[in-house]
Amino acid sequence: MGSYVPSTEEERLEMLRAIGLERMDELFASVPEPLRVETLNLDRGLSELELQREMRYIAGRNRVFRSIFRGAGAYNHYIPAVVKSVAAKERFLTTYTPYQAELSQGVLQSIFEYQTMIAELTGMDASNASVYDGATAAAEAVNMLVDGKRRVALVSEGVHPMTIETLKTYADGPGVEIRLVPLKDGRTDLDALKGMLCDSCACVLVQSPNFFGLIEDAEAAANIAHERRAKLILSMNPTACALYKSPGELGADVAVGEGQPLGLPLSFGGAYLGFMACKAPLLRKLPGRIVGRTTDRDGKRAFVLTLQAREQHIRREKASSNICSNQALCAMTAAAYMAALGASGLTEVASQCHAKAAYLREKLAEVGLKPIHEGEFFHEFATECPIDPEKLLCALADRGILGGLPVEGGILWCATEMNSREDIDEVAAAVGEVLQ
DSSP, X not given: OOOOOOSOHHHHHHHHHHTTOSSGXXXXXXXXGGGOOSOOOOOOOOOHHHHHHHHHHHHHTSOOOSEEOOOTTOOOOOOOHHHHHHHTSHHHHTOOOOOOGGGOHHHHXXXXXXXXXHHHHHTOSEEOSOBSOHHHHHHHHHHHHOOSSOOEEEEETTSOHHHHHHHHHHHHTTTOEEEEEOEETTEEOHHHHHHHOOTTEEEEEEESSOTTSBOOOHHHHHHHHHHTTOEEEEEOOTTGGGTSOOXXXXXXXXXXXXXXXXXXXXXXXXXXXXXXXXXXXXXXXXXXXXXXXXXXXXXXXXXXXOOGGGSTTTSGGGOSOOOOOOOHHHHHHHHHHHHHHHHHHHHHHHHHHHHHHHHHHHHHHHTTOOBSOOSOBSSEEEEOOSSOHHHHHHHHHHTTEEOOEEETTEEEEEOOTXXXXXXXXXXXXXXXXXXX
């Protein structure tokens, strides 16, 4: 393991001679001398045994929690064993964008099945083959809706803060203006939204459940947006889609969200999955890959990459996005998860999430953590905290419990089907002890 360069010295010299050179440094003749580095002065490479020992030492410093009550965009769900079994098959592990359709029918079909499930889950007409993550999906949705005359996007302050930062980053280059719509009692202020809409507004972005876990009046937001000929982008938790009205039923034009709850482990923050779906009139503007079903010359079912003319590698000057890949393995995992659970299974997961969050909210209130907001919520909620939130969360961590996320005014808590009644009783009792 002394060298990670696969070619020998003789092979490298032969390659140099083939292009008319004698020495390796001649390849870098155009680089000014002061900018060249002769040696990196690296420590010696580790052997395989030494590397494994070092990695085990680093991994041993990780804290593994017995129970998790934190969400805020990444959620602890049960993943059936069959999901990992399907996604781990070698034919899927190395997938990339399948340009050569005749050799990629299996991969194309798996993406088509994923798109179909996302379209059904969101109540939309079409889905793309996924993007990098939920924040990217929201930013891509804004960019697909702005045009020469409408360059303003109204974004609710209830959208995840990291998504808002991503939106601002994406908007900077093309000159899109992001204007934030304030909240009222934890939800989007619809009166403020109505007052901020103008002829320059291309779209409105609302998240429901929002960052604080509250269910927004997305249908009213859609009506307000459509009155001024703006589009509504609705960002949703895919698990919540199984329990509440879909974005399509609520009048959204584009549905986006973070697909991590669909069978993807927390994994220190990635790789995750951004889903995007839209109504039929916007199909040609939908960024990223889209797989379509057709028939071959023998009349047999076949799958292809469709609507390629709108993509940047075909018509770069007219493309609305420069995203050049799709999360094929993550999409495959999400499809396997949704297929394994089925419609009734997804509904059961969502129902358990809501019921356990309601029980957690009740038990925390009993020991002194009062809810900040009232009204309907899914599986997250914010509470006040009479002491320093970090002090409380550190005390819970010492007991093997990952508590909620500190937010302005208190703590954002989350419960999923993974939290048993005993887990909830334990964390409530622990909170009560710390507060006393």
